[in-house]
Amino acid sequence: MAASKVSGGLKVAMDDVKAKGRWALAAQFSFLVVSAVTLCVLLYAPRFSSAPAPYGATVGFFAPKPSSTSRTSSAAVQLGPPEHGGGGGGGGDAEREGGGAPEQVLDNQMGSPCSSLPNHAICCDRTDYHSDVCFMAGDVRTDAASLSLLLFPPLAAPGGGGGAAADTATVEERIRPYTRKWDGYITKTIHEVTLRSARPEEATAGHHRCDVRHDAPAFVMTAGGYSHNLFHVFNDGFLPLWLTAQHLRRRVVLAALAYNPRWAGTYGEIISGLSAYPVVDLLRDRRTHCFPGAIVGTRYHDYLAVNSTRLRDNKTVVDFHRFLADAYDEHQDDSSGGGKPEATLPPPQRRPRLGIVSRKGRRVIENQAAVAELAASVGFDVDVMETATGAPLSATYASVSSYDALVGVHGADLTTFLFLRPGRAALAQVAPLGISLLSRNLFGVPAARMGLRYEQYDVSAGESSLSRRYPAGHVVVADPARARREQGGKEWDLVEHVYLRGQNVSLDLGRFRETLARLHSRWKEQQQSQVSGADALPQQ
Ligand SMILES: *[C@@H]1O[C@H](CO)[C@@H](O)[C@H](O)[C@H]1NC(C)=O
Ligand SMILES: *[C@@H]1O[C@H](CO)[C@@H](O)[C@H](O)[C@H]1NC(C)=O
Ligand SMILES: *[C@@H]1O[C@H](CO)[C@@H](O)[C@H](O)[C@H]1NC(C)=O
Numbered sequence: 001m002a003a004s005k006v007s008g009g010l011k012v013a014m015d016d017v018k019a020k021g022r023w024a025l026a027a028q029f030s031f032l033v034v035s036a037v038t039l040c041v042l043l044y045a046p047r048f049s050s051a052p053a054p055y056g057a058t059v060g061f062f063a064p065k066p067s068s069t070s071r072t073s074s075a076a077v078q079l080g081p082p083e084h085g086g087g088g089g090g091g092g093d094a095e096r097e098g099g100g101a102p103e104q105v106l107d108n109q110m111g112s113p114c115s116s117l118p119n120h121a122i123c124c125d126r127t128d129y130h131s132d133v134c135f136m137a138g139d140v141r142t143d144a145a146s147l148s149l150l151l152f153p154p155l156a157a158p159g160g161g162g163g164a165a166a167d168t169a170t171v172e173e174r175i176r177p178y179t180r181k182w183d184g185y186i187t188k189t190i191h192e193v194t195l196r197s198a199r200p201e202e203a204t205a206g207h208h209r210c211d212v213r214h215d216a217p218a219f220v221m222t223a224g225g226y227s228h229n230l231f232h233v234f235n236d237g238f239l240p241l242w243l244t245a246q247h248l249r250r251r252v253v254l255a256a257l258a259y260n261p262r263w264a265g266t267y268g269e270i271i272s273g274l275s276a277y278p279v280v281d282l283l284r285d286r287r288t289h290c291f292p293g294a295i296v297g298t299r300y301h302d303y304l305a306v307n308s309t310r311l312r313d314n315k316t317v318v319d320f321h322r323f324l325a326d327a328y329d330e331h332q333d334d335s336s337g338g339g340k341p342e343a344t345l346p347p348p349q350r351r352p353r354l355g356i357v358s359r360k361g362r363r364v365i366e367n368q369a370a371v372a373e374l375a376a377s378v379g380f381d382v383d384v385m386e387t388a389t390g391a392p393l394s395a396t397y398a399s400v401s402s403y404d405a406l407v408g409v410h411g412a413d414l415t416t417f418l419f420l421r422p423g424r425a426a427l428a429q430v431a432p433l434g435i436s437l438l439s440r441n442l443f444g445v446p447a448a449r450m451g452l453r454y455e456q457y458d459v460s461a462g463e464s465s466l467s468r469r470y471p472a473g474h475v476v477v478a479d480p481a482r483a484r485r486e487q488g489g490k491e492w493d494l495v496e497h498v499y500l501r502g503q504n505v506s507l508d509l510g511r512f513r514e515t516l517a518r519l520h521s522r523w524k525e526q527q528q529s530q531v532s533g534a535d536a537l538p539q540q
Contacts, residue, residue: 106135106295108247108312120154122195124173131179133297134195140291141208148194149294152203172196177297178225179236190222191257193296210290216251217293224258231412238270240298242320247313250276257282266393273327304446317450318422328397352523354380357408363432366506374509378516387413405519410439422451426519430457433464434480434499457515465504
């Protein structure tokens with residue numbers, strides 16, 4: 001469990017986690033669960049199926065469940081005569097847009113069975129543990145009544161109207177577009193979309209005439225899922241969306257399930273960064289929308305991860321950061337590292353900026369004011385970042401992107417490390433007792449992969465409020481790893497109720513000063529190397 005295990009590399013850490021159980025993080029809100037209890041916690045899901053679910057609502061958090069859509073095979077089924085220029089004809093507009101760029105395909109994943117999708121075909125890749133994703137190339141039309149995408153035969157199909165489709169009219173795929181197909185609880189809340197070829201009578205009788213014609217492919221996704229927790233919003237929402245369709249350069253129409261104005265409002269900049277078109281509200285819009293192709297569902301690589309070896313264009317999480325930066329700050333000046341005015345001042349006149357994530361309710365820093373003073377005495381300009389204020393995410397972006405260091409206790413708000421400047425800024429995560437590895441894997445490893453300096457401050461027993469609740473030497477505070485092991489199938493109960501929800505921290509100022517001092521001296525070194533022209537930092 002020791003944090004040092006990660007030194008063997010990411011793979012080790014991830015395997016370790018997988019060996020211990022699947023992490024599932026969730027915010028559950030009353031609209032998702034019958035219960036009126038509103039939780040906003042990161043949830044840990046062991047795969048021990050004997051473990052009682054934390055609150056009735058979270059059943060199904062455990063191991064992957066077989067479902068009608070859990071086939072592991074994948075196949076491209078061609079429904080009509082192949083047309084040249086193939087390679088996913090659905091991306092045709094993007095191809096033209098590219099002007100001499102390499103041929104655009106709908107599926108950007110390396111080695112995917114769907115990457116050489118011929119025109120007029122449906123292909124689903126169900127090989128991944130986390131998510132299924134389907135592609136349709138050809139004349140795709142929505143059928144609101146059955147929440148389906150129908151693939152119509154090419155207009156001049158040899159053999160006469162609809163004849164080509166007749167042979168293969170039974171092709172039908174069903175998919176719930178979300179990244180946690182192993183998580184039965186949430187997956188069953190995701191609307192199931194049917195993809196099928198139009199039946200001959202549909203294709204010939206003038207059904208599904210287009211009410212709205214789009215010249216870019218549809219990208220069917222959900223605004224639902226664990227949508228009230230910032231970690232999930234990015235980990236299971238925007239990052240996978242970007243992974244799956246960034247190569248189309250906004251020439252894709254988001255067709256959203258569970259569309260809601262709050263989602264559209266809170267994440268408006270990111271949504272327009274993904275797509276140049278208005279979002280189609282797939283559940284409420286009864287019109288027939290026609291597209292030259294479709295992507296349904298998203299890829300998923302890892303916690304807040306972009307695995308560049310799986311993408312045709314080698315994009316990395318730094319590119320995702322840049323995408324966010326472009327979405328929020330059109331005038332970002334790359335050469336000055338974010339274009340914040342103070343960043344351009346010569347080092348002597350500028351103190352590095354440090355943001356402290358101020359949590360409420362649980363995993364609170366009890367001596368936060370003293371910690372803020374400490375940081376100031378070390379030499380930082382300190383900003384206490386209040387959370388859950390209802391401020392738009394653009395305001396959070398504006399703050400965090402100006403920080404040289406972000407400090408906070410483990411929690412979903414740390415997802416905003418994605419806004420920090422790669423190669424320049426730092427993340428310092430305070431890991432409460434019992435969740436050191438969880439903290440490292442969810443935020444530490446992804447932050448380091450984005451080129452941030454990462455510091456983890458593991459609190460000691462004496463810094464945890466649990467030391468007031470348990471007698472001295474109690475296993476829960478003295479040896480959390482053993483305490484967890486001893487719980488067996490009930491490990492999750494302990495993690496959730498005690499370590500995640502039942503703990504505040506009070507930082508040892510002497511020890512935490514060392515962490516802050518390291519961040520500060522690294523910042524100074526960086527400034528000096530910039531001044532001396534030896535700036536070896538990755539260009540943003
Ligand atoms: C990235 O993907 C490749 C190919 O699937 C895989 O072999 C590799 O382990 C992945 N890298 C990471 C860091 O997960
Ligand atoms: C991606 O990386 C591979 C291997 O390093 C390289 O062969 C390929 O040309 C790169 N592709 C792009 C689009 O940069
Ligand atoms: C943690 O601090 C918050 C805010 O002061 C308080 O409401 C909560 O009861 C504390 N929790 C524990 C376990 O001490």
